[in-house]
Amino acid sequence: MTDFIQMTGIGKSFAGIIALKDASLAIRPGEVHAIIGQNGAGKSTLIKILTGVYRRDAGDVRKDGKPLAVSTPREAQDAGIATIYQELSLVPLRSVTENVVMGYEPRTRFGLIDWKAAHARTREILARFGVDVDVTRQLGSYSTAIQQLVAIARAVSLDAKLVIMDEATSSLDDQEIETLFSVVRNLRDSGVAVLYISHFLDELYQICDRVTIMRDGQTVATHVVAETTKLGLVSEMLGRDASEIQAAGLTALSGGHGNPGEVLLEAEGLRSKTGLRGTSFNIRKREIVGLGGLLGSGRTEAARAVFGLDAVSEGRVRHHSGAALDTPAQAIALGMGFLTEDRKADGIIPHMSVRENITLAMLPRLKRMGAVDRERERELVAHYIDALQIKTSGMEQPIRELSGGNQQKVLLARWLALEPEILILDEPTRGVDVGAKFEIQSIIRKQVADGLAVLLISSEFEELVEGADRIVVLQEGRSVSELQNPGITEGALINAIAHHHERSVA
Amino acid sequence: MSATVAIMRERFDPSRHGALLALAVILLFNLLVTPNFLQAQTLFVNISQVATIAIVAMGMTLVIATGGIDLSVGAIMALSGALAPLIFLSDFAAANPTLGLTASIVVPVFVALCCGIFNGVLVSFLNVQPIVATLIFFISGRGLAQVLTNGNLQTFTNPSFSYLGTGRVLGLPFQGWLVLLIALILYWVVTRSIFGRQLLAVGGNERAARLSGIPVHRVKIGAYVICAGLSGLAGLIVVAINSASDAARIGNLMELDAIAAAVVGGTLLQGGRAPIFGAILGAVIIQLVKYTLLANGIADEVALIAKAGIIIAAVYLQQARKE
Ligand SMILES: Nc1ncnc2c1ncn2[C@@H]1O[C@H](COP(=O)(O)OP(=O)(O)OP(=O)(O)O)[C@@H](O)[C@H]1O
Numbered sequence: 001m002t003d004f005i006q007m008t009g010i011g012k013s014f015a016g017i018i019a020l021k022d023a024s025l026a027i028r029p030g031e032v033h034a035i036i037g038q039n040g041a042g043k044s045t046l047i048k049i050l051t052g053v054y055r056r057d058a059g060d061v062r063k064d065g066k067p068l069a070v071s072t073p074r075e076a077q078d079a080g081i082a083t084i085y086q087e088l089s090l091v092p093l094r095s096v097t098e099n100v101v102m103g104y105e106p107r108t109r110f111g112l113i114d115w116k117a118a119h120a121r122t123r124e125i126l127a128r129f130g131v132d133v134d135v136t137r138q139l140g141s142y143s144t145a146i147q148q149l150v151a152i153a154r155a156v157s158l159d160a161k162l163v164i165m166d167e168a169t170s171s172l173d174d175q176e177i178e179t180l181f182s183v184v185r186n187l188r189d190s191g192v193a194v195l196y197i198s199h200f201l202d203e204l205y206q207i208c209d210r211v212t213i214m215r216d217g218q219t220v221a222t223h224v225v226a227e228t229t230k231l232g233l234v235s236e237m238l239g240r241d242a243s244e245i246q247a248a249g250l251t252a253l254s255g256g257h258g259n260p261g262e263v264l265l266e267a268e269g270l271r272s273k274t275g276l277r278g279t280s281f282n283i284r285k286r287e288i289v290g291l292g293g294l295l296g297s298g299r300t301e302a303a304r305a306v307f308g309l310d311a312v313s314e315g316r317v318r319h320h321s322g323a324a325l326d327t328p329a330q331a332i333a334l335g336m337g338f339l340t341e342d343r344k345a346d347g348i349i350p351h352m353s354v355r356e357n358i359t360l361a362m363l364p365r366l367k368r369m370g371a372v373d374r375e376r377e378r379e380l381v382a383h384y385i386d387a388l389q390i391k392t393s394g395m396e397q398p399i400r401e402l403s404g405g406n407q408q409k410v411l412l413a414r415w416l417a418l419e420p421e422i423l424i425l426d427e428p429t430r431g432v433d434v435g436a437k438f439e440i441q442s443i444i445r446k447q448v449a450d451g452l453a454v455l456l457i458s459s460e461f462e463e464l465v466e467g468a469d470r471i472v473v474l475q476e477g478r479s480v481s482e483l484q485n486p487g488i489t490e491g492a493l494i495n496a497i498a499h500h501h502e503r504s505v506a
Numbered sequence: 507m508s509a510t511v512a513i514m515r516e517r518f519d520p521s522r523h524g525a526l527l528a529l530a531v532i533l534l535f536n537l538l539v540t541p542n543f544l545q546a547q548t549l550f551v552n553i554s555q556v557a558t559i560a561i562v563a564m565g566m567t568l569v570i571a572t573g574g575i576d577l578s579v580g581a582i583m584a585l586s587g588a589l590a591p592l593i594f595l596s597d598f599a600a601a602n603p604t605l606g607l608t609a610s611i612v613v614p615v616f617v618a619l620c621c622g623i624f625n626g627v628l629v630s631f632l633n634v635q636p637i638v639a640t641l642i643f644f645i646s647g648r649g650l651a652q653v654l655t656n657g658n659l660q661t662f663t664n665p666s667f668s669y670l671g672t673g674r675v676l677g678l679p680f681q682g683w684l685v686l687l688i689a690l691i692l693y694w695v696v697t698r699s700i701f702g703r704q705l706l707a708v709g710g711n712e713r714a715a716r717l718s719g720i721p722v723h724r725v726k727i728g729a730y731v732i733c734a735g736l737s738g739l740a741g742l743i744v745v746a747i748n749s750a751s752d753a754a755r756i757g758n759l760m761e762l763d764a765i766a767a768a769v770v771g772g773t774l775l776q777g778g779r780a781p782i783f784g785a786i787l788g789a790v791i792i793q794l795v796k797y798t799l800l801a802n803g804i805a806d807e808v809a810l811i812a813k814a815g816i817i818i819a820a821v822y823l824q825q826a827r828k829e
């Protein structure tokens with residue numbers, strides 16, 4: 001069988017720094033092909049070369065055996081390659097419909113955009129993913145998960161021969177991922193190839209046929225997924241011995257063993273325009289409180305309200321000091337931190353260096369005679385680059401040049417460097433590779449043991465169930481129950497969410 | 507290693523590269539074509555004229571770095587330029603020359619700063635689009651200046667005040683040194699101070715900046731205030747150069763020159779970057795283009811078209827980055 005896409009000997013460097021050298025990839029028609037590798041291994045760069053975002057320095061790209069020359073993403077799309085990039089490239093200020101049909105708008109006889117048809121088509125496309133939203137509203141007003149689903153829906157609707165998904169499931173929960181998988185299976189059955197980049201090895205075993213492993217800009221191997229073991233894949237990814245990894249273990253968190261201290265923050269009957277309708281919970285010293293719930297249950301909204309970002313119309317947030325929490329600046333001054341879920345929109349300052357991004361929230365503390373104390377700043381930054389193993393060519397590298405997972409680590413460093421008393425983590429390990437995830441989770445655990453209080457939101461049930469000491473279950477903006485670790489299982493959490501869901505529907 | 511990387515980056519920056527190249531081309535052209543270009547007199551004329559553009563362009567750079575724009579700079583120049591002679595020609599100044607002179611510098615600049623606060627508050631707290639917010643003074647500021655002076659041309663002889671525009675230090679125009687001093691201070695502010703860091707963060711990603719506890723409103727107001735203050739100063743220099751104040755003409759079209767200089771100097775219109783010395787480079791280019799056309803007897807209107815061409819080229823270079 002000839003390969004649909006064949007990339008060989010691909011080399012790429014940025015300003016003298018090598019990102020890819022002699023990387024290769026072969027995708028057969030109608031297969032689901034995974035690429036895995038550590039943060040910064042070159043996965044996104046490889047696909048961006050395929051789709052014409054970057055120009056390759058060396059190597060050969062063929063489609064159906066013939067050389068493929070695309071120099072812009074649009075040309076790639078026209079050649080039958082639809083892509084969902086890791087950093088969503090949608091337009092948040094435009095309507096859902098505009099985002100879905102952009103570039104391929106249905107026209108009326110007079111050449112104008114046929115909005116009625118466009119809305120109808122968008123609704124139909126989204127319905128395949130079980131998404132039922134007002135398609136005329138701004139995309140940015142919906143959650144990251146919905147935005148991700150919209151991006152996927154758009155790509156799938158383009159009638160492509162190859163659909164590329166670069167960490168497309170990073171903010172989806174189990175149920176949404178299931179829906180996505182059934183769409184992927186449909187695509188495969190109709191002969192469309194899917195290239196699937198993910199840090200979740202479990203997902204590979206569910207839908208992928210073959211897997212390509214990348215390390216340090218090179219392709220290490222391609223296997224049939226059914227013939228691999230998870231441990232084998234991880235050891236190839238990290239370039240370390242399997243036995244070594246097994247000894248270290250792969251899950252770091254285990255909640256429910258600490259002895260929480262006094263209450264630091266209490267939310268009482270919060271209601272807000274953003275959709276909270278009676279949310280109450282508290283956070284104590286030395287504990288990780290998880291927020292569980294479905295998409296739209298108000299987890300992020302609850303976090304925003306406690307951090308003073310959104311006004312509450314009823315109820316209140318009580319900080320143990322008695323001070324009011326009405327702006328982020330105030331919250332930070334009181335020792336709180338908030339790692340947000342959308343790293344592109346709410347997190348990184350793209351032009352700024354890794355150094356400047358890490359110290360952004362702690363500038364007042366680095367003040368020396370009106371200026372930034374550069375020596376202390378460098379020391380601190382060097383420490384966190386090392387502790388979180390951030391892959392960068394140096395602390396002066398602009399953050400936008402880092403791989404997605406490494407950007408996430410920088411943002412985490414921003415908040416850890418603040419040494420907060422209360423830290424809100426909304427999807428803290430999104431896009432982070434297996435090895436680094438373990439590191440990050442153990443760093444957080446260690447800080448919690450030293451007194452940190454954490455409010456954890458994660459669409460990954462495993463992270464929540466194993467990480468949290470307590471889980472507050474939210475449902476349509478209301479806190480409905482609380483689970484206590486040790487003893488929470490994924491089943492129990494899903495049950496708690498579903499149970500209350502049914503009851504409230506009835 | 508990291509040093510070489512940094513140098514490589516600098517070298518790959520097309521916006522800077524382009525501006526330096528443009529400067530070289532203009533200089534070469536003048537050397538070949540313009541008569542008497544290589545004379546001290548030419549240098550003095552250009553320095554004294556570029557100073558006002560450069561000063562305002564540096565302020566504009568800070569505003570653009572926040573993602574904003576300030577259209578009121580020319581009008582604020584007119585306002586402060588109209589105020590100064592009113593003060594030192596007053597009876598009060600005649601009685602207390604030193605105090606009068608000081609007041610004629612301090613008061614106009616103070617008024618300019620107030621205009622900046624007004625702009626900043628509109629843009630930050632009231633969330634008005636920067637173009638619209640600064641349009642208010644763009645329209646009314648010059649009018650106000652003309653009302654203050656009854657639309658008259660004020661001429662004067664006041665050597666102390668004129669020093670601002672005609673003085674020499676070490677043989678070079680005073681305002682040239684002033685530009686250098688302001689540039690050094692602002693360069694320090696942008697690269698070293700907390701405020702500078704916050705400024706670039708606000709322009710780079712306002713939502714992220716706010717979430718990191720940066721006082722976004724205060725930072726924006728700060729940028730507009732500095733820009734307005736520098737415009738006020740530039741207005742004084744224009745008046746000092748001419749020993750006359752004409753509210754209708756001071757700083758006319760300065761907003762365009764300043765924006766052009768900032769953009770040519772590598773400031774991104776989306777915000778997040780504030781190359782102070784780039785703004786000076788941009789100002790020098792704008793000035794030299796004007797001078798070149800003038801010295802070769804080409805009409806002023808053509809100069810406007812040339813300036814537009816430069817802006818287009820600069821913006822094109824900014825957009826044309828592709829790895
Ligand atoms: N525009 C750029 N400029 C400079 N370096 C870059 C650029 N884009 C990527 N790199 C570098 O290339 C390397 C590979 O990055 P890439 O984004 O492909 O990693 P990745 O495998 O997708 O990682 P992740 O799992 O974190 O998304 C990284 O070291 C990154 O810093």
Ligand SMILES: [Mg+2]
Pocket residue numbers: 043044045086166403404405
């Ligand atoms: Mg990536």
